[in-house]
Amino acid sequence: MRLDRVHKHYDGVKALNDISLEIREGESVAVMGPSGCGKSTLLNLIAGLDRPTSGRVHVAGYDFARLGESALSRLRARHIGVVFQFFNLVDDLSALDNVVLPAQLVGMPTRRARNRAHGLLDELGMAERADSYPRELSGGERQVVSVARALMNRPVLLLADEPTGALDSRAGERVTDLLIDLNEIGLTLVVVTHNPQVAARCARRLVELGDGRVVREGGTGVEP
Numbered sequence: 001m002r003l004d005r006v007h008k009h010y011d012g013v014k015a016l017n018d019i020s021l022e023i024r025e026g027e028s029v030a031v032m033g034p035s036g037c038g039k040s041t042l043l044n045l046i047a048g049l050d051r052p053t054s055g056r057v058h059v060a061g062y063d064f065a066r067l068g069e070s071a072l073s074r075l076r077a078r079h080i081g082v083v084f085q086f087f088n089l090v091d092d093l094s095a096l097d098n099v100v101l102p103a104q105l106v107g108m109p110t111r112r113a114r115n116r117a118h119g120l121l122d123e124l125g126m127a128e129r130a131d132s133y134p135r136e137l138s139g140g141e142r143q144v145v146s147v148a149r150a151l152m153n154r155p156v157l158l159l160a161d162e163p164t165g166a167l168d169s170r171a172g173e174r175v176t177d178l179l180i181d182l183n184e185i186g187l188t189l190v191v192v193t194h195n196p197q198v199a200a201r202c203a204r205r206l207v208e209l210g211d212g213r214v215v216r217e218g219g220t221g222v223e224p
Contacts, residue, residue: 001021001022001023001046001058001059001060001157001188001190002021002022002023002056002057002058003019003020003021003022003042003045003046003055003056003057003058004020004055004056004057004058005018005019005020005054005055005056006018006019006020006045006052006054006055006056006057007019007052007053007054007055008038008041008045008050008052008053008212009053014212015038015041015212016038016041016042016045016052016212016213017211017212017213018055018213019038019042019055019212019213019214020214021207021214023188023190024188025156025186025188026183026186026187026188027188027189027204027205028180028183028188028189028191028202028203028204028205029189029190029191029203029204029205029206029207030191030192030193030198030199030202030203030205030206030207031043031190031191031192031193031207031208031209032192032193032194032196032199032206032207032208032209033208033209033210033215034210037209037210037211037212038209038211038212039161039192039209040085040161040192042192042209043082043159043161043190043192045057046059046080046157046159046190047076047080047082047159048064048067048072048073048075048076048080049076049082051064059075059079059080059157060075060079060156060157062075074106077102077105077106077153078106078153078155079155079156079157080155080156080157080158080159081150081151081152081153081155081157081158081159082150082158082159082160082161083143083146083147083150083158083159083160083161083163084146084161085161085162085165085192087134087139087142087143087145087146088146089134089142089145089146089149090134091133091134091135092133093133093134094130094131094132094133095121095126095129095130095131095132095133095134095137095141095145096114096117096118096121096130096131098134098145098149099117099120099121099145099148099149099152100113100114100117100152101149101152102149102150102152102153103116103117103152103153106153108153113152116152117130117148117152118130120148120151120152121144121145121148123178124144124147124148124171124174124175124178125144125171125174126141126144126145126148129141139166140166140167140168140171142166143163143164143165143166143167143171143175144167144171144174144175147160147163147175147178151178151182155187156186156187156188157187157188157190158179158182158187158188158189158190159190160179160189160190160191160192161192162192162193162194163175163176163179163191163193163198164176164193164195164198165193165194165195172198176198176201176202179191179202180201180202183202189202189203191203204219205217205218205219206218206219
């Protein structure tokens with residue numbers, strides 16, 4: 001993943017200002033910084049959910065500026081998993097069907113998709129809640145479903161916006177352990193977090209933002 005001199009403005013406000021950043025395949029990177037510094041905007045640009053005002057975004061060899069919305073959606077569905085800070089679950093679908101949804105979008109056979117979804121929910125301690133609807137779940141449970149959904153299509157790049165922010169310590173550890181395991185088998189991981197302990201456990205590299213710029217890069221204290 002590479003960003004080349006990326007700017008993002010909203011109504012004249014500079015959310016990101018001249019960001020250049022490269023993340024190699026298989027890396028684990030934590031993005032930190034104060035509220036409003038551009039962390040979520042950065043993830044949205046990498047995911048192709050938003051377009052930069054100027055500059056270029058490249059992911060998995062694709063230049064997003066050369067892709068239309070349909071092509072970008074297909075790329076995201078097949079190769080990029082996103083864990084949203086505020087869940088973004090479909091209210092009228094059960095937890096299981098929310099997890100299955102990305103697989104349906106890429107044509108995975110129904111039985112295979114449902115088996116994988118059941119496996120993910122079981123691994124994350126949510127097997128007993130598979131038939132529950134988002135309104136019946138706690139905030140932490142909804143976040144776990146969001147994590148499972150992001151992993152459904154075995155993405156090569158996972159973007160996680162505060163993945164443990166709504167979780168109790170036990171559920172947070174399960175999610176963190178899963179992210180670490182996935183990174184160890186080759187998944188590229190970018191985690192936005194306010195929690196230094198999550199950053200230290202999940203990532204080996206820290207990118208710190210301030211006022212829409214990269215103000216510091218370095219290690220998180222975790223040795224390879």
